[in-house]
Amino acid sequence: MDVGTGDGRAAVAIARADPGAFVVGLDADAAAMREVSRRAARPPDRGGAPNVIFVVAAAERPPAELLGRADELRVVLPWGSLLRGVVGLDADVTAGLVALARPGAPIEALVSLSSGDDRATGAAVVDLVSGTRPAAIEAAWAAAGATLVDVRPATLAELAATGSTWAKRLGLTRPGAGRPDRTAWRLVARRAAPLPSPTR
Secondary structure (H helix, E strand, O other): OEEOOOOOHHHHHHHHHOOOOOEEEEEOOHHHHHHHHHHHOOOHHHOOOOOEEEEEOOOOOOOHHHOOOEOOEEEEOOOHHHHHHHOOOOHHHHHHHHHHEOOOOEEEEEEEEOOOOOHHHHHHHHHHOOOOOOHHHHHHHHHHOEEEEEEEEOOHHHHHHOOOHHHHHOOOOOOOOOOOOOEEEEEEEEEOOOOOOOOO
């Protein structure tokens, strides 16, 4: 599941690279996904991707039909409330992301901010990427039912592999092309497995 899929191209790229996977692109902005979803609905011999669908929904209010369904969940270069949820500043978004994942499933996010971005969110990201795992961010994921397991700088290969149009626009996929004050970071959380039922 690609949450905050934007124009949807990355979701289609994933679907084409792995025909055995079923990919869901989710975004609150229907207009952004319209063109790619129309093309994906074509027959495969006309460039369609039958193993991808697009869903219009906000991360903090995911559709009931998708809850607990994602074997892998990713968020690539989010902004606004989705970014705040990834760094633990919006509890509803963090909880929505965790709710979409199956127990044990990874939730991987790539985040990037520069000094010109939102200051409140930026401060949290600076804390997150300082090389430690800030207790407040870990606590936010834990409160939503997930464990933060990895935080580190993202590699160029990881950014390029996302197929993200936004990563290319920001120059994050080519050495030396991005702004010097903008760095991308990778974090991984994992939804907690359900507790075993008590025995009598």
